[in-house]
Amino acid sequence: MSEEKSVTACLILIGNEILSGRTQDKNLAYIAKGLNELGVQLREVRVIPDIRKTIVDTLNECRAAFDYVFTTGGIGPTHDDITSECVAEAFGVGMYRDPDTVELLTRRTEERGQKMNEARLRMATFPEGSDLLKNEISAAPGYRIENVFVMAGVPRIMQSMFEEAKPHITGGSRMLARGLAVDLGEGNIAEGLALVQARYRDIDIGSYPQMREGGGFRGSIVLRGTDAAVLDRAHAEIMQIMRDLGGNPVEEYPDKAQASAEPES
Amino acid sequence: MSEEKSVTACLILIGNEILSGRTQDKNLAYIAKGLNELGVQLREVRVIPDIRKTIVDTLNECRAAFDYVFTTGGIGPTHDDITSECVAEAFGVGMYRDPDTVELLTRRTEERGQKMNEARLRMATFPEGSDLLKNEISAAPGYRIENVFVMAGVPRIMQSMFEEAKPHITGGSRMLARGLAVDLGEGNIAEGLALVQARYRDIDIGSYPQMREGGGFRGSIVLRGTDAAVLDRAHAEIMQIMRDLGGNPVEEYPDKAQASAEPES
Numbered sequence: 056m057s058e059e060k061s062v063t064a065c066l067i068l069i070g071n072e073i074l075s076g077r078t079q080d081k082n083l084a085y086i087a088k089g090l091n092e093l094g095v096q097l098r099e100v101r102v103i104p105d106i107r108k109t110i111v112d113t114l115n116e117c118r119a120a121f122d123y124v125f126t127t128g129g130i131g132p133t134h135d136d137i138t139s140e141c142v143a144e145a146f147g148v149g150m151y152r153d154p155d156t157v158e159l160l161t162r163r164t165e166e167r168g169q170k171m172n173e174a175r176l177r178m179a180t181f182p183e184g185s186d187l188l189k190n191e192i193s194a195a196p197g198y199r200i201e202n203v204f205v206m207a208g209v210p211r212i213m214q215s216m217f218e219e220a221k222p223h224i225t226g227g228s229r230m231l232a233r234g235l236a237v238d239l240g241e242g243n244i245a246e247g248l249a250l251v252q253a254r255y256r257d258i259d260i261g262s263y264p265q266m267r268e269g270g271g272f273r274g275s276i277v278l279r280g281t282d283a284a285v286l287d288r289a290h291a292e293i294m295q296i297m298r299d300l301g302g303n304p305v306e307e308y309p310d311k312a313q314a315s316a317e318p319e320s
Numbered sequence: 321m322s323e324e325k326s327v328t329a330c331l332i333l334i335g336n337e338i339l340s341g342r343t344q345d346k347n348l349a350y351i352a353k354g355l356n357e358l359g360v361q362l363r364e365v366r367v368i369p370d371i372r373k374t375i376v377d378t379l380n381e382c383r384a385a386f387d388y389v390f391t392t393g394g395i396g397p398t399h400d401d402i403t404s405e406c407v408a409e410a411f412g413v414g415m416y417r418d419p420d421t422v423e424l425l426t427r428r429t430e431e432r433g434q435k436m437n438e439a440r441l442r443m444a445t446f447p448e449g450s451d452l453l454k455n456e457i458s459a460a461p462g463y464r465i466e467n468v469f470v471m472a473g474v475p476r477i478m479q480s481m482f483e484e485a486k487p488h489i490t491g492g493s494r495m496l497a498r499g500l501a502v503d504l505g506e507g508n509i510a511e512g513l514a515l516v517q518a519r520y521r522d523i524d525i526g527s528y529p530q531m532r533e534g535g536g537f538r539g540s541i542v543l544r545g546t547d548a549a550v551l552d553r554a555h556a557e558i559m560q561i562m563r564d565l566g567g568n569p570v571e572e573y574p575d576k577a578q579a580s581a582e583p584e585s
Contacts, residue, residue, distance in 0.1 A: 071526050072542065074362050075497075076352030077574050078528070080345075083367070087341030097339050099374070102348070102365035105526070109364070132507045133527040134514035164507065174510030192531070211531055232340075242397045242429065245439030249399035261336050261370070262398040263343070266457070266476055277337060309342050 062095045062227040065121040067113055068102045069128035069138055070208055081210045082127050088310065089217055094226025095123060105129060110141035118145070118203050123224060125217075128208030130197065132174040142205055143182035152180050153187065156196060163194045188219035199223055228281035233290040234307035237274050237297050240264075247296040248276065255289045257282065277309045327360045327492040330386040332378055333367045334393035334403055335473055346475045347392050353575065354482055359491025360388060370394060375406035383410070383468050388489060390482075393473030395462065397439040407470055408447035417445050418452065421461060428459045453484035464488055493546035498555040499572035502539050502562050505529075512561040513541065520554045522547065542574045 066086055072078045080102070087097040098121060103109050110129075117124045129138030143150050156179035161171045178195035181187065185198035185205075190212055197206040197216035204223070206216040237244065241264050252260045258280030265273055276293060280286050297304035331351055337343045345367070352362040363386060368374050375394075382389045394403030408415050421444035426436045443460035446452065450463035450470075455477055462471040462481035469488070471481040502509065506529050517525045523545030530538055541558060545551050562569035 071524060071544075072528055073348070074352060074365065075356070075495075075542075075544070075574070076349035076362075077542065079349060083338070084341035084344060087339060091340070097341075098369060100339065100365075100367035104363060105524075131527070131529060133510045134517050135524075135526050167505075169505070169508060172507065172511065174514075175507040177510075178507075209529060209531055230340075240432075240434070242437065242440040242443075243434065245398045245442075246437065249439075252399050259336060259370075259400075261400050262396070263335075263337055264396060264474060266474055277340075277342065279336075279340070309340070 062123075062225070063098045063121045064090055064095050064123040064125060065099045065101070065117040066097060067110075067117060067124065067126045068100065068208075069105065069110060069126055070102075071104045071135075073102050074104055082208070082213050085210070085214060086125055086127075086217065089221075090123075090224075090226075091230055091310070093221060093224050094229045095224060096230060105135050105137055107137060107141055107144075110138065111145045114142060114145040114203065118201070122202060124203045125220075126203065126205050127213050130178070130195070130205060130207055132177050136177065138205060139177075139180065139182060142200060142203065146182055146184070146200060148183040148200075150180050151183050152176065156181075156187065159194055186223070188216040190219075191215045230279050230281060231283055231286055232277060232279050232309040233286050234275060234277045234309040235290070235294060235297070235304045236307045237276060237302050237304045239274065239297060239300055239302040241274055243300055244274070244276075244297065244302075247300065248293065251289055251292050251296070255280075255285060258286060258289055260289070260293075275307060275309075277307075279309075327388075327490070328363045328386045329355055329360050329388040329390060330364045330366070330382040331362060332375075332382060332389065332391045333365065333473075334370065334375060334391055335367075336369045336400075338367050339369055347473070347478050350475065350479060351390055351392075351482065354486075355388075355489075355491075356495055356575070358486060358489050359494045360489060361495060370400050370402055372402060372406055372409075375403065376410045379407060379410040379468065383466070387467060389468045390485075391468065391470050392478050395443070395460070395470060395472055397442050401442065403470060404442075404445065404447060407465060407468065411447055411449070411465060413448040413465075415445050416448050417441065421446075421452065424459055451488070453481045455484075456480045495544050495546060496548055496551055497542060497544045497574040498551050499540060499542045499574040500555070500559060500562070500569045501572045502541060502567050502569045504539065504562060504565055504567040506539055508565055509539070509541075509562065509567075512565065513558065516554055516557050516561070520545075520550060523551060523554055525554070525558075540572055540574075542572075544574075 129136045185200045188197040192212045204220045206213045261277045263275045394401045450465045453462040457477045457480050469485045471478045526542045528540045
């Protein structure tokens with residue numbers, strides 16, 4: 056594994072319903088890919104429940120350990136939306152009500168023929184020191200405080216906030232990827248792959264077996280690194296090794312292809 | 321949030337390709353639901369890369385903090401499969417080669433007309449003190465060591481190992497769920513929900529907004545707790561509150577329904 060200096064991020068998914076298995080997260084992959092385009096590597100994800108101590112402790116651990124932290128979930132108007140209070144507690148700051156947001160949310164609420172109330176005003180209340188992240192979808196903003204970006208859990212709203220977050224993010228080198236699919240078992244290719252990995256210490260080579268419907272394996276090999284020429288050389292060597300082993304390797308595009316039905320995790 | 325004594329678990333998804341966004345995890349929801357059927361609450365999930373120090377530190381932190389820990393990924397034959405070495409390091413034990421597994425894997429390999437080799441023998445090598453978890457799909461076992469269950473990342477293989485893990489797990493009360501869908505905005509229902517939550521401290525009430533295709537919101541409300549009668553009463557109260565607010569609430573079944581296209585996280 057290469058460990059060159061890189062810009063790192065951690066994502067914290069806050070919400071009981073991913074942990075219960077009821078909802079399938081859709082935000083991880085979107086944020087991972089968006090960060091990579093900015094030259095930031097997503098290095099860890101945590102899924103945690105709506106429990107105050109857990110949120111505060113996780114925030115403090117992660118904001119010290121990574122260059123950037125992103126959270127999703129828990130910033131709506133209901134009693135289980137406790138993320139903002141927890142962020143304030145983690146940073147040791149108070150909360151303030153933002154007048155522009157109050158005005159915006161009041162106007163939007165009244166346009167729908169409804170009334171502003173205390174619950175909705177919670178969405179205009181932020182930890183002191185926050186920069187707000189506009190939300191083009193449902194108006195109530197996310198925010199940045201130091202290196203922590205606090206976003207909604209609903210994917211389309213999160214995506215709008217993530218666009219607003221981008222100008223605040225300074226990335227490093229972008230990780231590039233090359234890939235191939237191969238019709239050989241991992242046990243056959245392991246030795247050759249390990250030899251290539253040993254020669255190319257600045258790239259990461261991953262092997263991802265998949266099961267085919269109806270039995271049988273195929274594998275994806277993914278090479279990641281910041282130097283395109285090095286990746287190209289290592290990729291060509293692995294393609295040749297696969298052919299030498301009697302396989303029929305095919306180029307794959309790791310950051311474009313949809314994951315198949317049975318991806319390795 | 322209720323904090324009664326319960327049996328807890330943490331899931332560690334090990335693998336660079338979930339963090340890159342290339343593959344979508346399929347194991348979290350399966351394991352969450354399977355654990356709940358056993359009376360175990362999944363309280364945290366971590367997604368971490370194939371980096372030795374990260375894996376060792378995460379294992380040690382989580383096995384101390386939760387009753388059970390489950391890992392997926394990184395137990396195959398290739399150079400990036402480093403989970404078992406990390407487990408041994410975390411527990412401060414050596415590794416041993418299991419003769420029965422060597423025989424099993426050798427027979428399976430030869431049946432496919434291939435040869436046993438050092439890479440495949442890695443899948444017969446386990447931390448000392450492990451109980452093996454059979455794998456009906458691809459033969460190479462997972463294992464349990466103390467309160468940590470180490471499983472494959474490929475979903476069908478993981479599921480086979482998880483079945484083998486079940487007899488080793490002693491759960492507590494099973495969390496039951498009731499739910500409803502409502503056509504009212506969260507800002508309208510927040511006050512009523514908070515009042516019900518305040519009266520029923522032993523259950524968790526969650527509100528999950530969703531965006532409809534073409535605009536507009538709907539919400540799911542999920543009630544979880546161990547006492548069916550209490551859940552029934554709180555559910556009836558919330559249904560009535562929604563009707564009083566002019567809504568048209570509909571019963572939902574949180575642990576049966578598929579998540580919709582745009583779930584909240």
